[in-house]
Amino acid sequence: MRARIFIATSTVLSLMLTAPIAVRAASVDSPAAVTAAASASLPANPAVAQDVTQLLRDWSVIKYQMQDDKAQAQKMRDLLVRATDLQTRYPGRAEPMIASGLILGSIAGYEQNAGSLELVRKARDLFEQADKIDPTALDGAAAVNLGSLYYLMPGFPIGFGSDSKARKYLERGIAISPNGLESNYFYGEFLSQQGEYERSAKVLAHALEAPVSVTQPVWDAGRRAEARALLADVRQKLVASN
Numbered sequence: 560m561r562a563r564i565f566i567a568t569s570t571v572l573s574l575m576l577t578a579p580i581a582v583r584a585a586s587v588d589s590p591a592a593v594t595a596a597a598s599a600s601l602p603a604n605p606a607v608a609q610d611v612t613q614l615l616r617d618w619s620v621i622k623y624q625m626q627d628d629k630a631q632a633q634k635m636r637d638l639l640v641r642a643t644d645l646q647t648r649y650p651g652r653a654e655p656m657i658a659s660g661l662i663l664g665s666i667a668g669y670e671q672n673a674g675s676l677e678l679v680r681k682a683r684d685l686f687e688q689a690d691k692i693d694p695t696a697l698d699g700a701a702a703v704n705l706g707s708l709y710y711l712m713p714g715f716p717i718g719f720g721s722d723s724k725a726r727k728y729l730e731r732g733i734a735i736s737p738n739g740l741e742s743n744y745f746y747g748e749f750l751s752q753q754g755e756y757e758r759s760a761k762v763l764a765h766a767l768e769a770p771v772s773v774t775q776p777v778w779d780a781g782r783r784a785e786a787r788a789l790l791a792d793v794r795q796k797l798v799a800s801n
Contacts, residue, residue, distance in 0.1 A: 604649070604652065606649075607645075607649050607652050607654050607655070608654070610645055610648075610649075610655075611645065611654045611655060611658050611697075612774050612775070614638065614641060614642060614645065614658050615658060615661075615775060615778065616774075616775060616777065616778075617638055618635075618638060618658075618661065618662065618665070618778075619775060619777035619778035619781065620777055621634045621635060621638065621665075622665065622778075622781065623777055623778070623780070623781035624777065628669045628670075628671075629669075631665075631669045632666055632669035632670045635662050635665045635666045635669065636666060638662050639659065639662045639663065639666065642655060642658045642659040642662050643659060645658065645659075646659060651692065652692070652693075652696075653688075653689035653690075653692040653693035653696035653697075653701065654689075654696050654697055656685045656686070656688055656689040656692070656701075657685070657686065657689045657696060657697050657700050657701055657704070659682075659685050660681075660682040660683070660684075660685035660686045660689070660701075660704060661682070661700075661704065663678045663679070663681050663682040663685070664678070664679060664682040664704075664708070666678055667679045667682070676717075676718065679708065679712065679718075680719070682704075682708065683705065683708050683719065686701045686704045686705045686708070687701075687705065689701040690702055690705065694731075694735065695735055698735065698736040698739050698741065698742065699731070699732045699734075699735030699736045699739075699742060700732075700741065702728045702729070702731045702732040702735065703728070703729065703732035703736075703741055703742050703745050705724075705728040706724075706725045706726070706727075706728030706729030706731075706732060706745060706746075706749065707725070707729070707745045707748075707749070708725075709721045709722070709724040709725035709728060710722055710725035710729075710749050710752060722753070725749055726749065729742075729745060729746045729749050730746070732745070732746065733746055738765070738768070738769055738770075739766075739769055740766050740767075740769035740772070740779065740782055740783065740786070741782065742766075743762050743763065743765050743766030743769070743786075744763065744766045744782060744785065744786045744789075746762050747759045747760075747762035747763035747766060747786070747789065747790075747793075748763075748789060750762060751763075751789065751792075751793050751796075756793050756796050756797045756800065757797060759793045760790060760793045760794055760797060763786055763789055763790040763793060764790060766786045767783060767786055767787065767790070
């Protein structure tokens, strides 16, 4: 069964619950390490790479080294201003769009209020735009993020969740970045949620074999810790099912 994101709101979700249920911020966001490789459609731009790299470093510090949700949400909103500025400075580039979508998803997770669902929709739209512009940007981060959103969100009429779309995007992310920590982590998490524990364990183990990121050390350490914890959980489920 797909893990769902339920937004705490009495307006959008009035037919479900009045008490808040937490948004899974840890899995909505997924910053892939910035790649210097040029895509077929867009030439490499060192300025974009440098600015987005720093933005994602700051994102990682907020996510992995801060603890208070309220403070994290405010820092993410400050970061969103910078990300939006990068979109203006580098029009038509996929990387700032991906960064902005990532930050919007994070804010939704930390704030958990009536506007969270709309923030996630905006994040999805940015990832879709980026995916059309340059599907290889940031190691296929647009496809990976779209896949994670589709399996975390509730389905119609509350949200836009879809396991079939999630699988499609996540498998495309794997095709773009077959040895990436990020692509394999989220595909492994999806497979676990689908009860495909044996495949999930293999994918997560492969994620941990990814080279350590030099440009994003905080993100790398944080995501590896999540991958190790998830792999341990999946292996326990495999033992219990045999």
